[in-house]
Amino acid sequence: MPDAAPPAGPEVGPEYGYPSGYGAAGGGVAGQAAGGGAPLGYTAAVELSSDRLLRNRQKTRGGRGGGLFKFVGRAAEAERRQREELIRTPVTSCYRIAVISLKGGVGKTTTTTALGATLATVRRDKILAIDANPDAGTLGRRVRRETTATIRDLVQAIPYLQSYMDIRQFTSQAPSGLEIIANDVDPAVSTTFDDEDYRRVIGALGRQYPVILTDSGTGLLYSAMRGVLDLADQLIIVSTPSVDGASSASTTLDWLTANGYADLVARSLTVISGVRETGRMIKVDDIVRHFETRCRGVVVVPFDEHLAAGAEVDLELLRPRAREAYFRLAALVAEDFVRAQQARGPAPWGRPPGPAPAPTPAPPTAVSPGAPPPGDPVPAAPPAAVPPHTAAPHTTPAYGAPAYGVPAHQGPTYGAPAHGWPGREVPHSATPPPGIPAARSPYAGPGGSTGPGPAARPGPSVPDPRLGPPSAPVPAPPVPSPAPPLPAPRSSGPVAPSGPVVPPGPPGAPEPEPEPEPEHPGQGQART
DSSP, X not given: OOOOOOOOSTTSSGGGTSOTTTTOTTOOOTTOOTTSSSOTTHHHHHHTOHHHHSOOOOOOSOOSSGGGOOOSSHHHHHHHHHHHHHHTOOXXXXXXXXXXXXXXXXXXXXXXXXXXXXXXXXXXXXXXXXXXXXXXXXXXXXXOOSOOOOHHHHHHTGGGOOSHHHHHTTOEEOTTSEEEEOOOSOHHHHTTOOHXXXXXXXXXXXXXXXXXXXXXXXXXXXHHHHHHHHHOSEEEEEEOSSHHHHHHHHHHHHHHHHTTOHHHHHTOEEEEEOOSOOTTSSOHHHHHHHHHTTSSEEEEEOOOHHHHTTSOOOGGGSOHXXXXXXXXXXXXXXXXXXXXXXXXXXXXXXXXXXXXXXXXXXXXXXXXXXXXOTTSOOOOOOOOOOOTTOOOOOOOOOBTSOOTTSOGGGSOOTTSOOTTOTXXXXXXXXSOOTTSOBOOOTTOOTTSSSSSOOOOOOOOOOOOGGGOSOOOOOOOOOOOOOOOOOOOOOOSSOOOOSSOOOOOOOTTOOOOOXXXXXXXXXXXXOOO
């Protein structure tokens, strides 16, 4: 009988995040049989599905929301509302929950799925659970699959994930709203999911999902477990109400405490999962008291036929006691939301959750010749020379000085006559207001006095851009030129000098005194 061909329905195809070569003979797709034909797990998925193996069971009345969690009594109802408000605490940065166990078959995957479904039902938020089990985990069988893509395909597509819709192609969603990312069913492929891959996945998914649950594998020494423990905000240890189950869970806490995770152990939670009916042979109360001394809280989940079936988890098919147990577990987890956000701080948008990367130190620079050594103050550079035609720097004019765009001779000084009012003083006091310097008079001398001195030449005016283009300067009134000298009166003839003509002496010589004129004609002349 030839091998059955892979289904051609909505679970196969590139539009669902899986390569188009899925199921083709010889295709190198993860999870495909080496010899071609149907991929690993296909026969089990078709012939051993929950639709064929489970009998129909009536669901609990009530839809998605608080209708599933009802308590009898007024006090119990008030406590339920208080826990709902606690579970709905806003989460500003990704909160990561790790579900671990040292022993297999204790209900670890069941606890991950039921807790995630409870958080999604009450919070009405995006909750994600990922399968990090290296031994072909079964988380993908607890939700009806919408895609055949696995976490290995997601790792390869991380560089291309830009939005929530890009990630949604790799997830399957339950009726409660919980989304899961399954691992590969081939152990040879699932073991390649290591510590580095897990950190990259959390960094990419933490930007879109406020709460992420990790279903880890059995044991503590495989590669991805280091990243699971390092990035976890909340640790949940799963045990069974049995001697070997309780001993394995207590040993897990001892190993974590001895390897540097004492703080994580102190705020961890323990779930005693009733995966099978044990009767009354085990003293469950003694197991609870033991873990209450080592953890932050303990929750006992009773046996439930729907959970024991190992099919898709539906909260509406659980018994009320089992639903209430997971509701209390979700409230205990939510009590740590505020602490985790305060410890981590608000993460910037667009950055992966976690501590901010340390700044990279700048490389040492070579010191040029003549430059001061590193650490010494750099001497100030001399002021650059201003070109002769460069505009003056933009400064605020003094009180009473000329305004921008107005020639210097147009601006009246403080106390000088105003324009258009000759001889009239400006009607305010002679002293400027406090804090405003008085304008210097253009007629002030070198020492500030009003004596004669050279007048200050007005500098180039700087136009104010807020006043628009400057108007043409008002021309100064023309200064009248001095009148020419009057000509001397003209005489009718030459005028004889009244005294003797003295020739001019050398420069700098004293002028000779003029001789006295005689009182009478002929006086002073020699007689003949």
